[in-house]
Amino acid sequence: MEDKLLLYLQIHQLYEKKFKVSQIAKELKLSRPTVYKYLEMTFDEVQEYLNISNGKPKKLDPYRDWIVAWLEEFPHLSASQIKDWLLERYPELIVGDSTVRLYVSDVREFYQIEKKPSVRQYEAIAEQPMGKQIQVDWGVTKQKTTEKKEVKLYFIAFVLAHSRYKYMEWQDRPFTTKDTIRCHDNAFKYLGGRTEELVYDQDNLIAVSENAGDLILTSEFQAYVRDCKFRVHLCRKADPESKGMIENVVKYIKGNFADSRVFRDISDWNMRAIQWLERTGNYNVHNTTKKRPIEVFLVEKQHLLPVSPLLSIESNYINSITRNVGKDNTIRFESNRYSLPLGTYGSLPKNQVVLEITGDFPGTLIIRKHLNGEKIAEHQISKEKGKLIKNRNHSRDRSIGIEEMKNTVINSFENQDDAATFVDEICKKYHRYRRDQLAILLNLIKNNSALIDQALSVCIKEKLFSGNDFRDVVNYIHSISNVVESADEKFINSTISDYRYEVSTRSLSTYTSILGGSEQ
Numbered sequence: 001m002e003d004k005l006l007l008y009l010q011i012h013q014l015y016e017k018k019f020k021v022s023q024i025a026k027e028l029k030l031s032r033p034t035v036y037k038y039l040e041m042t043f044d045e046v047q048e049y050l051n052i053s054n055g056k057p058k059k060l061d062p063y064r065d066w067i068v069a070w071l072e073e074f075p076h077l078s079a080s081q082i083k084d085w086l087l088e089r090y091p092e093l094i095v096g097d098s099t100v101r102l103y104v105s106d107v108r109e110f111y112q113i114e115k116k117p118s119v120r121q122y123e124a125i126a127e128q129p130m131g132k133q134i135q136v137d138w139g140v141t142k143q144k145t146t147e148k149k150e151v152k153l154y155f156i157a158f159v160l161a162h163s164r165y166k167y168m169e170w171q172d173r174p175f176t177t178k179d180t181i182r183c184h185d186n187a188f189k190y191l192g193g194r195t196e197e198l199v200y201d202q203d204n205l206i207a208v209s210e211n212a213g214d215l216i217l218t219s220e221f222q223a224y225v226r227d228c229k230f231r232v233h234l235c236r237k238a239d240p241e242s243k244g245m246i247e248n249v250v251k252y253i254k255g256n257f258a259d260s261r262v263f264r265d266i267s268d269w270n271m272r273a274i275q276w277l278e279r280t281g282n283y284n285v286h287n288t289t290k291k292r293p294i295e296v297f298l299v300e301k302q303h304l305l306p307v308s309p310l311l312s313i314e315s316n317y318i319n320s321i322t323r324n325v326g327k328d329n330t331i332r333f334e335s336n337r338y339s340l341p342l343g344t345y346g347s348l349p350k351n352q353v354v355l356e357i358t359g360d361f362p363g364t365l366i367i368r369k370h371l372n373g374e375k376i377a378e379h380q381i382s383k384e385k386g387k388l389i390k391n392r393n394h395s396r397d398r399s400i401g402i403e404e405m406k407n408t409v410i411n412s413f414e415n416q417d418d419a420a421t422f423v424d425e426i427c428k429k430y431h432r433y434r435r436d437q438l439a440i441l442l443n444l445i446k447n448n449s450a451l452i453d454q455a456l457s458v459c460i461k462e463k464l465f466s467g468n469d470f471r472d473v474v475n476y477i478h479s480i481s482n483v484v485e486s487a488d489e490k491f492i493n494s495t496i497s498d499y500r501y502e503v504s505t506r507s508l509s510t511y512t513s514i515l516g517g518s519e520q
Contacts, residue, residue: 131303135246163296193304440467
């Protein structure tokens with residue numbers, strides 16, 4: 001043992017004197033692998049290694065049975081995987097890479113467990129500046145389950161090209177465009193921002209051997225890219241300089257995290273995947289950079305571009321994009337405002353519309369009430385910024401006078417005295433916007449003639465003098481009618497009158513929920 005300790009010291013002394021490994025091996029009559037082995041070890045590790053032959057207790061002896069069982073069942077496992085599995089089972093364990101490697105080597109030798117040769121391929125890639133690029137790719141594995149069955153799992157992987165900081169997400173079904181967009185949102189949230197460009201493997205996007213034939217370069221994904229404002233780069237076929245990094249990440253995930261790991265359920269699997277990233281994938285020293293990705297990422301994170309709050313994990317790009325309708329009956333899209341017909345605001349659930357983008361760039365913007373619903377408006381997308389894109393048909397119809405509109409509204413009700421009081425109060429309260437208020441009432445009268453008298457009595461009683469109040473009462477009465485088909489006017493009015501309201505403190509957007517039963 002003393003001779004080997006002396007040998008260890010001699011190797012390190014020569015190395016400190018700038019001797020090359022080949023020169024040290026020649027000087028001490030050793031093989032170069034032996035020199036490398038001693039150079040990678042600390043003094044404590046070499047002592048522990050040498051104690052093996054003397055039968056002294058080792059740090060990993062309490063875990064020996066686990067290590068032997070794993071190696072016997074999966075002889076191809078690397079020392080790095082063994083360490084990760086130990087840390088997963090025993091998070092409090094602190095042990096060095098060399099200690100695990102040497103212990104596993106001796107266990108293999110003692111139990112005659114031969115490791116199957118496995119050569120990992122690396123591709124030369126150009127160094128990318130901080131915040132410049134994320135590479136993305138998909139993978140698929142087959143895993144054994146706790147029920148001794150086999151399941152196919154799919155994952156998408158992201159890697160920051162500079163720091164090699166990684167993110168992955170798994171599914172038990174093939175990826176769709178919706179899944180891809182959701183995972184991009186999750187990746188940007190995990191990383192704390194995005195890069196200038198994202199790189200994809202064109203072979204997978206077209207051949208799609210691992211994402212179920214779904215091309216992400218669809219109109220849905222193009223709309224997402226347009227809103228996120230990142231640049232898409234597709235690798236050329238057989239271009240390892242562009243896609244080698246993410247290919248290695250996919251291999252690393254398959255060969256380290258997924259290899260021989262038992263699947264319980266997808267939620268548990270994703271949780272363990274994130275833990276693996278923190279413990280191993282982003283913590284271990286990278287073979288090329290010789291740095292820990294987590295340490296480099298802390299610097300690179302400052303160079304990432306912020307992602308708009310509108311493009312959060314809750315973004316829904318199934319076949320469209322949703323936008324809120326402003327009080328001025330416009331929606332915002334790509335730094336411009338696009339007009340909607342008067343009365344749109346307040347007439348839709350949550351004041352939201354659905355956008356579709358069609359045609360060649362920059363394309364046509366189609367605005368609908370809901371997915372696959374009635375078209376409200378259509379505009380050519382403007383390349384300018386800060387503009388109001390307005391359709392003349394969306395302006396007020398001034399051919400009808402205010403008094404004529406008032407008379408039309410009043411004459412539509414059975415109790416015209418109450419109707420006149422209601423209309424007068426609205427016009428006083430919303431003098432500048434009385435035309436818009438009357439337009440809302442006319443639209444409701446046209447489409448809900450059977451319910452307007454009941455709604456009027458409620459609004460008069462509760463002093464709800466607003467076109468939007470009237471609309472919400474009509475909607476509520478309509479909803480009750482659907483639930484209780486035999487409900488008569490007395491039942492509906494008594495149901496609504498059970499509640500009291502404070503008009504001065506209530507938001508317009510909460511009328512429906514209040515009418516639905518929020519007791520004051």
